[in-house]
Amino acid sequence: MSQTLYDIPVASIDGKALTLGAFRGKVLLVVNVASKCGLTPQYEALEKLYVDKRAQGLEVLGFPANNFKGQEPGTEAEIKTFCTTTYDVTFPLFSKISVAGDDQHPLYQVLTGERPAATGDGPFRDRLKGYGIEPNPAPDVLWNFEKFLVARDGRVAGRFAPDVTADDPRLLDALQSELAKG
Numbered sequence: 001m002s003q004t005l006y007d008i009p010v011a012s013i014d015g016k017a018l019t020l021g022a023f024r025g026k027v028l029l030v031v032n033v034a035s036k037c038g039l040t041p042q043y044e045a046l047e048k049l050y051v052d053k054r055a056q057g058l059e060v061l062g063f064p065a066n067n068f069k070g071q072e073p074g075t076e077a078e079i080k081t082f083c084t085t086t087y088d089v090t091f092p093l094f095s096k097i098s099v100a101g102d103d104q105h106p107l108y109q110v111l112t113g114e115r116p117a118a119t120g121d122g123p124f125r126d127r128l129k130g131y132g133i134e135p136n137p138a139p140d141v142l143w144n145f146e147k148f149l150v151a152r153d154g155r156v157a158g159r160f161a162p163d164v165t166a167d168d169p170r171l172l173d174a175l176q177s178e179l180a181k182g
Contacts (some may be wrong), residue, residue, distance in 0.1 A: 013093040027178045028150035030101040032065040034072040039145040041085035045166035050091040060091035065099040100140045111148045112139040120161035
């Protein structure tokens with residue numbers, strides 16, 4: 001049997017070894033996050049979504065990544081302090097990982113492999129090009145705050161471009177559909 005995303009080793013922001021198996025049966029929104037990005041204010045809407053939908057079975061999982069223009073340079077302790085003091089983040093945060101490139105974490109190999117295209121892709125890709133940044137080709141993660149929706153059964157049910165926010169109707173509709181299957 002092949003490895004599922006529930007079997008992949010990860011570490012909490014505090015360095016505790018675990019797997020996503022702890023979240024089996026929940027609807028997951030897996031987000032690669034960064035503290036020094038123009039999209040960083042998305043933490044606010046992600047936290048609101050987590051608070052509003054947690055009782056229905058949602059878990060927002062934040063994976064800090066420094067893949068894009070060094071926008072997550074801090075240590076795990078610095079990242080945790082930033083998230084909790086600036087945005088009152090209470091959803092689970094994990095140790096910094098690589099979400100793209102040759103050293104891509106196995107979790108993101110599974111996520112991008114199962115869902116190679118993102119809803120809403122295009123406008124942000126064009127904005128990056130406008131800034132002179134050559135975007136990663138699909139299926140790689142485009143930038144910080146890309147979101148993967150994982151169904152209760154562990155399949156990747158959706159993927160959303162970095163500028164599709166947590167309160168975007170496309171994300172909310174897909175999320176509500178998965179939560180309703182509980």
